[in-house]
Amino acid sequence: MAWDRERTQEIIENNRHLDGAALPILHALQQEFGYVDREAVPMVAQALNLSRAEVHGVVSFYHDFREAPPGQHVLKLCRAEACQSMGADALADTARDRLRIGWHETTPDGRVTLEPVFCLGLCACAPAAMLDDKVVGALDERRLTALIGEAQAS
Amino acid sequence: MSKPRIYIPWDAGALSLGSSAVERAIIAAERRLGIDVEIIRTGSRGLFWLEPMIEVETAGGRVAYGPVTLEDVERLFAMGWLDGRLDRLCLGKPEDIPFLKRQTRYTFARCGIVDRLSFADYRAHGGVRGLAHALSLGPAGIFDEVTKSGLRGRGGAGFPTGIKWKTTADAQAAQKYIVCNADEGDSGTYADRMLMEGDPFCLIEGMAIAGIAVGATKGFIYIRSEYPHAIRTMGRAINIARAENLLGRGIAGSTYDFDIELRVGAGAYVCGEETALLDSLEGKRGQVRAKPPLPAHKGAFGRPTVVNNVISLASVPAILADGADFYRDLGYGRSRGTMPIQLAGNVKHRGLFEAAFGLTLGEIVDDIGGGTATGRPVRAVQVGGPLGAYFPRALFDTPFDYEAFAAKNGLIGHGGVVVFDDTVDMARQARFAMEFCAIESCGKCTPCRIGSTRGVEVIDRIVRGERRAQNLTLLQELCETMRFGSLCALGGFVPFPVTSAINHFPEDFGGAPLVAAAE
Numbered sequence: 001m002a003w004d005r006e007r008t009q010e011i012i013e014n015n016r017h018l019d020g021a022a023l024p025i026l027h028a029l030q031q032e033f034g035y036v037d038r039e040a041v042p043m044v045a046q047a048l049n050l051s052r053a054e055v056h057g058v059v060s061f062y063h064d065f066r067e068a069p070p071g072q073h074v075l076k077l078c079r080a081e082a083c084q085s086m087g088a089d090a091l092a093d094t095a096r097d098r099l100r101i102g103w104h105e106t107t108p109d110g111r112v113t114l115e116p117v118f119c120l121g122l123c124a125c126a127p128a129a130m131l132d133d134k135v136v137g138a139l140d141e142r143r144l145t146a147l148i149g150e151a152q153a154s
Numbered sequence: 155m156s157k158p159r160i161y162i163p164w165d166a167g168a169l170s171l172g173s174s175a176v177e178r179a180i181i182a183a184e185r186r187l188g189i190d191v192e193i194i195r196t197g198s199r200g201l202f203w204l205e206p207m208i209e210v211e212t213a214g215g216r217v218a219y220g221p222v223t224l225e226d227v228e229r230l231f232a233m234g235w236l237d238g239r240l241d242r243l244c245l246g247k248p249e250d251i252p253f254l255k256r257q258t259r260y261t262f263a264r265c266g267i268v269d270r271l272s273f274a275d276y277r278a279h280g281g282v283r284g285l286a287h288a289l290s291l292g293p294a295g296i297f298d299e300v301t302k303s304g305l306r307g308r309g310g311a312g313f314p315t316g317i318k319w320k321t322t323a324d325a326q327a328a329q330k331y332i333v334c335n336a337d338e339g340d341s342g343t344y345a346d347r348m349l350m351e352g353d354p355f356c357l358i359e360g361m362a363i364a365g366i367a368v369g370a371t372k373g374f375i376y377i378r379s380e381y382p383h384a385i386r387t388m389g390r391a392i393n394i395a396r397a398e399n400l401l402g403r404g405i406a407g408s409t410y411d412f413d414i415e416l417r418v419g420a421g422a423y424v425c426g427e428e429t430a431l432l433d434s435l436e437g438k439r440g441q442v443r444a445k446p447p448l449p450a451h452k453g454a455f456g457r458p459t460v461v462n463n464v465i466s467l468a469s470v471p472a473i474l475a476d477g478a479d480f481y482r483d484l485g486y487g488r489s490r491g492t493m494p495i496q497l498a499g500n501v502k503h504r505g506l507f508e509a510a511f512g513l514t515l516g517e518i519v520d521d522i523g524g525g526t527a528t529g530r531p532v533r534a535v536q537v538g539g540p541l542g543a544y545f546p547r548a549l550f551d552t553p554f555d556y557e558a559f560a561a562k563n564g565l566i567g568h569g570g571v572v573v574f575d576d577t578v579d580m581a582r583q584a585r586f587a588m589e590f591c592a593i594e595s596c597g598k599c600t601p602c603r604i605g606s607t608r609g610v611e612v613i614d615r616i617v618r619g620e621r622r623a624q625n626l627t628l629l630q631e632l633c634e635t636m637r638f639g640s641l642c643a644l645g646g647f648v649p650f651p652v653t654s655a656i657n658h659f660p661e662d663f664g665g666a667p668l669v670a671a672a673e
Contacts, residue, residue, distance in 0.1 A: 022437030062420035080341030137170030
């Protein structure tokens with residue numbers, strides 16, 4: 001859903017009682033809106049008695065938190081060593097060629113965001129990827145092409 | 155007669171190879187054939203080259219089939235797999251498969267066998283015995299057992315678990331914590347993930363025992379966000395454990411209280427370092443803290459805290475249940491007990507192999523792993539994740555042991571073994587190690603933050619052939635600075651893959667370093 005101030009406040013209220021609540025709140029916001037809107041930063045800071053700079057520092061430190069909405073689907077390709085040993089670098093080139101975007105970019109039609117990931121724990125099923133919450137192992141050109149097709153179709 | 159049972163792994167690895175689609179096909183087939191089958195979702199046995207590996211309960215015990223694809227399901231029903239009939243995919247009794255038969259499944263005794271979320275199944279397979287014994291021993295007795303077992307931290311550092319617990323126990327505070335480090339970020343490792351997805355109650359029991367030992371009433375499990383399946387399974391298991399009184403007030407009928415909260419990381423590799431993890435848990439940037447103070451004195455939220463890896467904690471119930479002597483009698487040198495070795499990457503038999511310490515690297519890669527998946531010669535093996543050294547065949551006689559690997563300028567880390575064939579370019583791997591460090595550095599100390607970026611640049615110059623001898627010397631000096639000047643293992647250990655690549659595979663850097671120096 002589109003960013004909403006009231007819903008943001010509600011999420012903050014639901015989580016602020018937790019010890020070290022910043023990460024749970026930011027995760028919940030990203031789960032709801034797909035990203036952490038910059039307008040949410042002072043709200044989180046206010047609730048947790050932190051400075052805006054501190055909250056911004058947390059958002060920007062972690063690879064997971066986005067400051068802009070992603071595409072409809074997020075395709076994460078593992079770039080770590082176990083996947084490299086099974087040809088992940090070539091598959092990454094294929095993905096970028098087919099989608100005509102680079103890492104962390106979204107296709108112009110807004111369907112797919114491509115992200116690198118360093119290890120999905122599928123090192124015995126390499127090369128591995130994750131499309132939204134679905135894990136895919138033993139990737140090859142054919143399976144990757146099918147996966148990209150799936151992401152582009154809906 | 156009871157319903158026929160089919161066991162399907164819901165481990166992320168098995169799912170990534172299609173186990174849930176196979177399950178749907180099995181359900182469709184049984185409806186069409188009018189058979190009533192009970193489907194039990196387990197973790198994985200860890201034989202990933204055979205996943206999805208489906209097991210069927212027969213009169214003669216469980217029979218495994220794999221790798222099962224969608225197209226096989228119809229045929230398997232038609233030829234009568236529910237009676238354990240032979241098929242080209244039939245693997246026989248799972249425990250007789252050589253890869254499993256040669257293992258000492260101790261920490262992973264239940265993984266892939268039990269319904270991962272059935273507490274009754276957990277109990278029936280030996281669960282909660284460790285906690286019962288721990289309660290009868292009391293804190294002092296628990297330290298004795300854990301110390302006597304020789305258990306060392308399985309996260310990578312290998313620090314004696316008993317000493318860590320004792321230090322926390324001796325610290326005076328109104329609140330103490332048990333923090334489980336489930337931020338398993340090393341490429342090539344997946345033991346924590348498998349355990350959390352296949353035997354989550356075992357981790358909960360281990361944390362409860364740790365809580366009793368040190369006087370902590372609260373635990374946190376910090377799981378990396380890249381593990382959505384482990385997060386879901388652990389979350390459900392914690393709720394079940396509360397309902398079963400394994401967590402909560404007066405656990406297992408005792409006077410001890412203990413509960414667990416699940417926390418999710420946010421994609422920062424450095425949060426696998428214990429002090430960065432603690433800062434992250436507190437809601438801050440995951441930056442490394444200088445030690446002292448030790449987490450045992452001043453850990454989460456400034457309180458005395460035990461930070462242990464998943465496998466360390468999950469080994470505790472069995473140690474308490476079967477006795478420290480059994481565990482201590484397994485192993486090699488000062489590395490006691492078993493280690494889940496994770497064979498990964500370009501290896502034929504990809505999977506988790508739990509064994510006593512002491513196997514040589516050659517036995518692990520060639521005999522157990524069966525060489526590469528591509529069938530080409532093995533050229534290099536990275537042991538211990540992205541901060542571990544690359545080993546050439548010449549060092550395949552190194553025994554799998556903390557000290558033996560340290561003596562060869564390597565580390566066993568969390569037990570990941572990534573195999574590369576002869577197409578690997580070791581200069582590229584060395585460059586990647588520095589690049590990864592630059593991406594993941596927390597930024598707190600200069601050698602890691604700046605050194606990693608300079609490292610990438612210097613390797614690029616060497617590869618381009620620019621003043622190769624001088625730049626190789628510069629790179630070695632940079633590695634020295636990072637090794638001794640970094641605050642934590644990220645910057646401190648990244649020289650391991652870099653220098654091992656240069657020393658063991660000089661030809662990939664444009665000639666032997668000594669020859670290059672004489673240019």
